[in-house]
Amino acid sequence: MNEKIKKNSFLTNQIQVSLKINAKNRSLTLDSRTSLLDALREHLELNGTKKGCDHGQCGACTVIMNGKRQLSCLTLAATCEGANVLTIEGLAKKDKMHPMQGAFVKHDGFQCGYCTPGQICSAVALLQEAKDGDASYVTADVRNISKELKLSEEEIRERLSGNICRCGAYNNIVQAFKEVHSADDEMPTWKFATKMQMKSAKRK
Amino acid sequence: MKTKNATGIGNAIDRVEGHLKVTGEATYASEFKVENKAYGQGINSTIAKGEIIGIDTSEAEKLKGVLKIITYKNAEKLKTFDKERPVLATDSIAPVLQSNKVHYYGEYVGFVVAETFEQAQYAASLVKLKYKEDATARFILGQNKDKAYNPSEESDYERGNLKKGFSEADAIIEQTYNTPIEHQHPMELHATIASWNNGKVLVYASQQIVEDAVISISGTFQIPKKDVRVVAKYVGGGFGSKLNVERHLIMAVMASKMVGRPVQATVTRSQMFTNTGLRQSNIQVVKLGAKKTGELTGLLHETLAYTSTTQEFQEPCGSMSKMMYNVANAAVSERLVPLNLQQPFSMRAPGEATGSFALECAMDELAWKLKMDPVQFRIKNDTQEDLSQEKPFSSRLLIECLTIGADEFGWNKRQQKPRANKKGNWLIGYGVSAAARAAPFNETHAKVLLDLTNDTVTATLQMDATDIGTGSYTILAQTLSECLNVPLEQVVVELGDSDYPITPGSGGSWGAASYCNGAKSACDYAIAALKKNRNVPNDEDVSIAELLKMNQITSYESQSLAKPDSEFKKHSIFSFGANFTEVWVDKDTGIYKIKRMVNVGSAGKILNPKTAYGQVIGGLTMGAGMVIAEQTKVEPNFGNFITRSFADYHVPVNLDMANVDVIFLPEEDKIVNQMGIKGIGELGITSVAASIANAIFNATGKRMRDLPITPEKLLMAEVEDGVTV
Numbered sequence: 001m002n003e004k005i006k007k008n009s010f011l012t013n014q015i016q017v018s019l020k021i022n023a024k025n026r027s028l029t030l031d032s033r034t035s036l037l038d039a040l041r042e043h044l045e046l047n048g049t050k051k052g053c054d055h056g057q058c059g060a061c062t063v064i065m066n067g068k069r070q071l072s073c074l075t076l077a078a079t080c081e082g083a084n085v086l087t088i089e090g091l092a093k094k095d096k097m098h099p100m101q102g103a104f105v106k107h108d109g110f111q112c113g114y115c116t117p118g119q120i121c122s123a124v125a126l127l128q129e130a131k132d133g134d135a136s137y138v139t140a141d142v143r144n145i146s147k148e149l150k151l152s153e154e155e156i157r158e159r160l161s162g163n164i165c166r167c168g169a170y171n172n173i174v175q176a177f178k179e180v181h182s183a184d185d186e187m188p189t190w191k192f193a194t195k196m197q198m199k200s201a202k203r204k
Numbered sequence: 205m206k207t208k209n210a211t212g213i214g215n216a217i218d219r220v221e222g223h224l225k226v227t228g229e230a231t232y233a234s235e236f237k238v239e240n241k242a243y244g245q246g247i248n249s250t251i252a253k254g255e256i257i258g259i260d261t262s263e264a265e266k267l268k269g270v271l272k273i274i275t276y277k278n279a280e281k282l283k284t285f286d287k288e289r290p291v292l293a294t295d296s297i298a299p300v301l302q303s304n305k306v307h308y309y310g311e312y313v314g315f316v317v318a319e320t321f322e323q324a325q326y327a328a329s330l331v332k333l334k335y336k337e338d339a340t341a342r343f344i345l346g347q348n349k350d351k352a353y354n355p356s357e358e359s360d361y362e363r364g365n366l367k368k369g370f371s372e373a374d375a376i377i378e379q380t381y382n383t384p385i386e387h388q389h390p391m392e393l394h395a396t397i398a399s400w401n402n403g404k405v406l407v408y409a410s411q412q413i414v415e416d417a418v419i420s421i422s423g424t425f426q427i428p429k430k431d432v433r434v435v436a437k438y439v440g441g442g443f444g445s446k447l448n449v450e451r452h453l454i455m456a457v458m459a460s461k462m463v464g465r466p467v468q469a470t471v472t473r474s475q476m477f478t479n480t481g482l483r484q485s486n487i488q489v490v491k492l493g494a495k496k497t498g499e500l501t502g503l504l505h506e507t508l509a510y511t512s513t514t515q516e517f518q519e520p521c522g523s524m525s526k527m528m529y530n531v532a533n534a535a536v537s538e539r540l541v542p543l544n545l546q547q548p549f550s551m552r553a554p555g556e557a558t559g560s561f562a563l564e565c566a567m568d569e570l571a572w573k574l575k576m577d578p579v580q581f582r583i584k585n586d587t588q589e590d591l592s593q594e595k596p597f598s599s600r601l602l603i604e605c606l607t608i609g610a611d612e613f614g615w616n617k618r619q620q621k622p623r624a625n626k627k628g629n630w631l632i633g634y635g636v637s638a639a640a641r642a643a644p645f646n647e648t649h650a651k652v653l654l655d656l657t658n659d660t661v662t663a664t665l666q667m668d669a670t671d672i673g674t675g676s677y678t679i680l681a682q683t684l685s686e687c688l689n690v691p692l693e694q695v696v697v698e699l700g701d702s703d704y705p706i707t708p709g710s711g712g713s714w715g716a717a718s719y720c721n722g723a724k725s726a727c728d729y730a731i732a733a734l735k736k737n738r739n740v741p742n743d744e745d746v747s748i749a750e751l752l753k754m755n756q757i758t759s760y761e762s763q764s765l766a767k768p769d770s771e772f773k774k775h776s777i778f779s780f781g782a783n784f785t786e787v788w789v790d791k792d793t794g795i796y797k798i799k800r801m802v803n804v805g806s807a808g809k810i811l812n813p814k815t816a817y818g819q820v821i822g823g824l825t826m827g828a829g830m831v832i833a834e835q836t837k838v839e840p841n842f843g844n845f846i847t848r849s850f851a852d853y854h855v856p857v858n859l860d861m862a863n864v865d866v867i868f869l870p871e872e873d874k875i876v877n878q879m880g881i882k883g884i885g886e887l888g889i890t891s892v893a894a895s896i897a898n899a900i901f902n903a904t905g906k907r908m909r910d911l912p913i914t915p916e917k918l919l920m921a922e923v924e925d926g927v928t929v
Contacts, residue, residue, distance in 0.1 A: 047232075
């Protein structure tokens with residue numbers, strides 16, 4: 001669906017860009033300096049993609065562009081002509097959440113929720129990267145890497161290290177990813193001390 | 205309190221707002237739909253002290269889209285400080301652009317309003333300021349010790365006779381511990397959309413304490429409180445930086461008044477270093493003395509920190525030293541040096557996070573000197589009375605925390621001798637620390653609206669409380685579900701709006717206890733009133749739907765409050781914990797890994813173990829950050845921060861974190877409040893740094909007393925006397 005192109009008399013260096021966002025065709029008239037992130041947030045009311053640093057250092061603005069993770073704050077909207085962009089708002093199918101979204105809720109892979117859309121977009125794209133056999137910083141032998149990788153915990157942590165979570169939900173994020181990636185249903189490692197432990201601790 | 209249904213308190217349910225956060229639908233401050241908004245961008249000073257002697261806005265004004273450029277010359281008049289260096293509080297006024305004076309590098313000196321974000325940013329870069337620099341600017345704490353002053357009477361605490369205490373000691377250690385400037389850096393940039401409409405202010409803002417934001421805005425603009433509304437539905441992390449109103453918000457309100465349109469202002473990540481709070485650097489001296497048998501005889505804890513030249517904040521680093529151990533002779537003092545640096549304020553566990561690094565490292569040092577096990581040394585000095593307040597603890601399970609933690613961790617496998625546990629190139633060390641963090645509970649108001657439709661009751665809770673990631677929405681939904689005995693699906697929680705009843709907001713570990721007891725009081729009030737109307741005995745079990753029917757009403761509104769009682773005031777109230785850490789240090793490079801951690805917490809009733817676990821691992825992560833990387837560096841000649849982005853201020857990332865086991869003690873504290881709730885969010889960070897530093901000593905024989913402990917520092921450090929290499 002093409003929207004009516006808004007005329008903005010005050011814009012400097014106007015550009016027009018047409019792209020597909022969450023399976024919808026969108027046409028935008030923008031200031032040439034507008035990042036994909038600001039185009040989403042300030043022009044399309046797609047506020048799910050977050051601004052955490054605007055410098056490509058925190059990952060909160062991660063979207064999936066043409067199948068790959070992309071930092072939308074470092075991407076000028078002007079360069080996105082014809083691109084296919086998937087944001088957090090487009091991940092769920094109708095009312096059914098993507099399995100990664102469900103796993104993040106179940107494993108409490110967030111607290112304040114601000115880095116979460118970026119974390120989830122990264123995690124979803126990473127599922128494909130693992131299928132494709134992409135290498136990482138902790139890959140033992142980059143010359144010998146197969147497709148359909150089952151990522152170790154260290155691999156998962158490294159490959160999700162581009163998304164900062166200041167609340168520190170990393171361990172839960174790893175568990176959420178594992179559940180979708182390898183059907184590993186491990187739950188968080190908290191427990192209550194038993195009555196016996198309490199009693200014997202007192203005696204000592 | 206017994207749990208009535210599976211969604212009541214104590215259950216590890218998923219966050220009730222979780223689906224909104226994973227689908228991008230949760231609305232943070234800058235995401236509210238506001239028509240016709242303009243964009244604001246602050247301009248920062250490029251000197252540390254002096255005066256603005258010229259402003260050239262001509263180039264910026266020529267740009268299309270620029271609506272207003274505000275500097276001290278044309279700014280609205282605001283309330284300014286009426287004394288020198290007033291104490292910064294969460295509801296303080298926040299004057300900005302009121303004079304040509306510059307007090308630190310990065311202070312706001314202007315604000316540009318434009319049609320678009322891009323135009324505002326570019327225009328801000330074109331505003332030219334001329335300064336007259338004042339060469340007396342001071343920025344380095346260690347070089348200005350002679351300028352220290354005593355901020356208040358409470359800054360000197362003493363009990364017993366310290367001289368006598370140290371004379372009775374068989375072993376004494378005295379060391380200096382340094383912690384750097386740190387920044388809170390919540391992931392959501394401070395942001396606001398502010399509207400001034402005929403003297404009435406509406407701000408969507410990222411604030412931890414809604415009521416105090418209202419007080420601050422009304423005080424700064426000298427308008428009645430009732431004309432200010434603050435909305436903070438979702439807050440993308442706070443860690444102290446969003447406790448008070450920062451000046452971008454005041455500038456946005458002012459700009460809205462001047463341009464007659466709503467103004468959105470989002471602070472940049474670089475401005476998160478200079479304009480939204482920080483934890484100042486501290487130089488702490490701890491002296492401890494003990495008998496051969498392990499009894500502490502004396503404790504001295506002196507802290508030197510800085511405040512800005514405009515306002516005062518003192519981080520109470522000695523707070524834990526005052527109450528933690530059974531030592532009859534103790535002295536704690538705090539001194540401040542005013543520097544031309546940004547105003548410090550609270551960062552997660554202000555006082556405890558940094559103070560515990562000094563105290564708990566010193567405890568480890570003395571245990572080693574006494575050849576005692578550091579777990580036993582702490583147990584030996586346990587006390588059930590807070591000697592500083594001369595009150596019993598409402599509940600203190602520190603021995604249980606230490607003992608159970610040691611068992612779970614496998615502490616008995618620890619070698620007392622440093623450098624004794626090796627694996628290839630790795631030196632393996634175990635470390636322990638104990639933690640205490642005050643568990644406050646403050647007056648809280650709440651409103652509950654009951655609605656009966658088709659035999660089903662919907663209960664809606666309204667409070668101005670905030671959820672900054674702490675889980676407030678979830679634990680409050682659980683509280684209503686429990687107190688009204690209705691399923692979670694029939695509960696609605698509405699927070700973060702100053703139109704709702706007043707709460708103390710989120711901060712200082714008082715949120716969970718205050719909010720939940722407040723909500724409970726409104727529920728209890730509704731049930732009691734509905735029963736009384738129909739002469740139903742209080743102890744008779746009647747459903748809330750039935751009660752409404754008996755009263756022949758379909759809706760009911762109840763408002764009540766909870767506050768501390770006299771028992772609370774007669775006791776000293778703290779949460780307690782113990783941290784155990786295993787580190788692996790590469791003996792040739794100094795690179796180290798935190799392999800695993802065990803954290804035991806005794807924090808009263810655990811309302812939801814899933815969200816409580818989140819609070820603890822979050823604290824452990826930030827505590828690990830203190831050790832592995834976090835520091836803001838001051839340029840020694842110009843006083844600017846050298847570290848101005850995540851590329852140079854490193855916070856922990858996923859690969860940095862270890863697996864952790866968290867153990868909650870089933871503590872029943874009947875004194876603290878009706879529901880037995882104590883805070884846990886700040887307990888989680890307390891003493892973590894010491895636990896890691898102590899593990900590094902056990903691995904390497906090196907005492908690292910300056911945070912962060914970077915590989916190069918570790919490599920260059922000498923092993924302690926008495927350690928065999």
